[in-house]
Amino acid sequence: MVDPRSSADEPDDAADATDPADGEGDVRESPPGGATDDDSSLDELRAQVEEKYDFDDFGPEDMARMSAEEWEAVFDPETWITGPELLDRVEADLKNRIADRDVFARLERFSEPDRVVAYSDEGYAVVSLDGSVEGTGTVLRDVKPTVALCSMDDYEVPDPPEGETLPRPLDVPEGSGELGNRMLQIVGGVQLLMALFMFASVPLFGVDVLLAVTVGFGLLVIGGLLFLIVANARLSDRFRAEEYRNRLRAIGLDSDERPAFLDEIERGRLPDPGEERSDTDSGENAA
Structure with missing residues (x-):
């Protein structure tokens, strides 16, 4: 944008901007x-x-x-929160989201330089003092909105939970909803007993054979389906629990081992996702 100045300051520009038809020689200024x-x-x-x-x-x-x-x-950038206060807010908010299972990640706070690092088996995110976020994978996608919210003064960060926000692999239960499974088993068992009663009612009470067989077979099918649903639900819960345990082990919750890239981050160097992809691609091509 050109800053309009007087003819005394810039005589050449004033002469060029003078209207020949204007005898007074005023400089015309374009409206903003x-x-x-x-x-x-x-x-x-x-x-x-x-x-x-x-x-x-x-x-x-x-x-x-x-x-x-x-x-x-x-949002007004002059009101954004930065520095250690921002990292404190981000750390507290992420702990709550991890405890609520909205985000799957493990948190670490580095002191030199001061950073918050969230990582999982599907990537990492590094939050710096100025609010910048670097990383890769789903963790980066989940952390970015948290950093933006925590930089707002109007956003109230809840108190973080105490202790580790993720469970140990061995503490993960096989599945939830056991009460529902038991109820389905009870209903299925009742259906099977009623089917047996219908079959036995033919010789005992002289019930029509076709009616007893039709109703009894229908009750058998219903009871069998209910037990099949319970078995499938338990098997699915078992698979999900084992998958969750493997993800927890991958980020070091079952041992003292840490992902290798954390050492690079601690030294102030971020892993280059492009280099990792190129190495992987070259290995696949060689194979």
């Missing part, structure tokens, strides 16, 4: 129409964002859907 248009479009975008999102109940899911232009339109 561009700035007005920018302000108008910014106001329109801000109104659209405020209508689209409910900021009284604004959470990480909303932040993940918000584009960079929408974020810059409604």
Whole structure:
């Protein structure tokens, strides 16, 4: 944007901008129409964002859907929280989200340089003092909205839970909903008993054979299906529990081992995802 100045300061520019038809030789200045248009479009975008999102109940899911232009339109960067306070808020908020199983990651706080690192078997995210986030994988996707929310002064971070937010692999139960499985078993057992009663009612009470067989066979099918549902649910819970245990072991919760990339991060160097991909690709091509 050209800064309009007087003819005394810049005589050459003033001479070029002088209207030949104007005897007084006044310098014409262009109106700041561009700035007005920018302000108008910014106001329109801000109104659209405020209508689209409910900021009284604004959470990480909303932040993940918000584009960079929408974020810059409604939030004032001069009020953003940075520094150690931001890292404290991010650490507390992530601990709550991990405890609620909204995010699967393990947290570590590095002192030199001061950073919060969240990592799992599917990537990592490194949060710095200035609020920048670097990393890769699903963890990076989950951490970015948390950092944005925690940098807002209006966002209240809940108190973090005490202790480790993720369970030990051996502490993971086989599955939940055991009460429901037992209820289905009881109902299935009742169906089978009623089927046996219908079959026995033919010689005992002289019930029509076709009726007894039809009803008894239907009750047998229903009871069998209920027991099959219970067996499938328990098998699925067992597989899910074992998969969860393997993910917990992969991030070192079953031993003192740490992922190798944490040593690089602790030394101030971030792993290069591009190098890792190229190494993997070359290995696959060689195979």
